[in-house]
Amino acid sequence: MLIITADLFSGRPNPQWLIEDSPELRATLGLLSSERNVIFSETPSEAGLGFRGFKIELLDDHLAYQFDLNSSFYIPLEHLSKHWRSNEFAERLIALMRQGKRYEAQDFEKKEDEEALLKYLIEQLSLASTGSFQDHLPEEQKAEKILEPLSHVCWIELWPFNPGFWNNDQNTLRNNNCYNYASNWRTNTFAQPGRGSGHMYSAVTCPAVSSGALSDGMHHRYDCFPDNEKPRFLVAMVVAPGPGFVDYHWYRKHKEGFWGHKPGGTQARNVDNSGNVIFDPQTCNRGPYTQFCGYFYGCNSQRHRIR
Amino acid sequence: MDIYSGQPNPRWKLDKKVFQDMLEEISHLATENKLIPRPNQLGYRGLRVVMVGEHEEIYICGGYVFLCYKGLETIFIDGGQQIERKLLKSGIGMSDQLSALISQILQSLDDARLPAKSNS
Numbered sequence: 001m002l003i004i005t006a007d008l009f010s011g012r013p014n015p016q017w018l019i020e021d022s023p024e025l026r027a028t029l030g031l032l033s034s035e036r037n038v039i040f041s042e043t044p045s046e047a048g049l050g051f052r053g054f055k056i057e058l059l060d061d062h063l064a065y066q067f068d069l070n071s072s073f074y075i076p077l078e079h080l081s082k083h084w085r086s087n088e089f090a091e092r093l094i095a096l097m098r099q100g101k102r103y104e105a106q107d108f109e110k111k112e113d114e115e116a117l118l119k120y121l122i123e124q125l126s127l128a129s130t131g132s133f134q135d136h137l138p139e140e141q142k143a144e145k146i147l148e149p150l151s152h153v154c155w156i157e158l159w160p161f162n163p164g165f166w167n168n169d170q171n172t173l174r175n176n177n178c179y180n181y182a183s184n185w186r187t188n189t190f191a192q193p194g195r196g197s198g199h200m201y202s203a204v205t206c207p208a209v210s211s212g213a214l215s216d217g218m219h220h221r222y223d224c225f226p227d228n229e230k231p232r233f234l235v236a237m238v239v240a241p242g243p244g245f246v247d248y249h250w251y252r253k254h255k256e257g258f259w260g261h262k263p264g265g266t267q268a269r270n271v272d273n274s275g276n277v278i279f280d281p282q283t284c285n286r287g288p289y290t291q292f293c294g295y296f297y298g299c300n301s302q303r304h305r306i307r
Numbered sequence: 308m309d310i311y312s313g314q315p316n317p318r319w320k321l322d323k324k325v326f327q328d329m330l331e332e333i334s335h336l337a338t339e340n341k342l343i344p345r346p347n348q349l350g351y352r353g354l355r356v357v358m359v360g361e362h363e364e365i366y367i368c369g370g371y372v373f374l375c376y377k378g379l380e381t382i383f384i385d386g387g388q389q390i391e392r393k394l395l396k397s398g399i400g401m402s403d404q405l406s407a408l409i410s411q412i413l414q415s416l417d418d419a420r421l422p423a424k425s426n427s
Contacts (some may be wrong), residue, residue, distance in 0.1 A: 179313055204314070209401075244416040250312075261312075263312040
């Protein structure tokens with residue numbers, strides 16, 4: 001027998017479930033004992049607000065002995081453990097909780113609240129796995145919406161910042177640019193907007209470069225892509241208008257809330273020309289790239305198309 | 308020229324004599340023992356000289372020359388960015404667009420050398 005605590009609240013005590021001994025419980029503990037990298041001694045220090053993971057407390061020493069586990073341990077979700085099987089264990093634990101009994105529930109909590117809570121946990125797990133988030137149209141722009149066929153909200157994917165993928169290999173570093181980074185697709189061709197779809201930009205201006213990217217399959221922001229176009233990244237495009245220095249540049253938003261970019265054949269990073277972490281590509285220090293052209297969504301078919 | 312983010316960087320073939328003179332000048336420069344990070348900001352970053360078919364490279368930027376040979380990097384001090392200026396000037400005349408760009412960069416190097424103007 002054991003107690004599972006879902007670690008998700010900030011103010012209220014976390015909900016707990018009492019789990020009786022069962023073949024399903026033993027199967028889960030057996031898998032855990034052979035995949036020890038998903039087991040932590042306590043909550044990871046970087047865990048923030050929201051659903052973070054599970055605390056497991058074994059109530060007798062026999063299960064602990066049989067599966068060689070400590071009397072209590074913690075299983076963080078994948079974004080905290082960095083282990084690809086963490087959320088699979090999370091799903092198994094939620095299934096066990098469904099079979100178990102709420103432990104020390106508050107008087108005001110009803111049975112239907114419990115079902116809603118388990119449903120919420122499954123949803124959170126699903127969203128954490130896909131990295132999907134809602135991109136809301138700001139309130140002040142909703143009034144203008146009737147003029148354009150735009151949605152109030154689109155689903156997008158925000159993936160973790162992973163500069164090593166772009167920086168650690170010299171061939172990848174040199175031959176992939178900001179458009180590769182924004183599309184999260186390594187072509188080793190210094191990809192150009194529109195080249196893959198046969199409509200490469202003919203001038204380095206906001207409309208011309210945008211047109212190339214749209215031809216590759218990008219959409220303007222709030223022109224939603226369906227689920228079968230995952231991953232749908234939120235990206236931003238800027239232009240250095242000259243005179244003399246004329247170029248374009250792209251940024252991509254990450255799960256951590258900041259924006260990443262890769263200036264040409266240099267290293268991918270999340271800071272601007274002043275060394276500040278980029279939380280707003282419209283206001284960050286962009287050097288000579290002074291024109292902000294707008295936000296776009298990339299998608300799976302677009303990134304496969306770029307050359 | 309390491310300058311662009313989206314478009315391919317401009318490049319030109321270096322005259323053999325300019326290249327040999329540059330190597331000669333580098334051989335007389337003082338070395339820098341500290342680890343100097345290469346610039347990676349948006350905008351003009353520096354110049355990369357590569358020999359066709361070779362993996363070795365010379366990167367010139369911000370008053371330093373990074374000489375990479377057989378996996379080892381030696382950093383030299385390019386006082387007054389003289390080598391960088393000479394190399395930039397070697398690209399003038401390759402095309403109108405490149406010439407305008409180089410003139411702009413040379414001007415920005417000169418501006419950076421000037422002492423800041425006082426408001427008083």
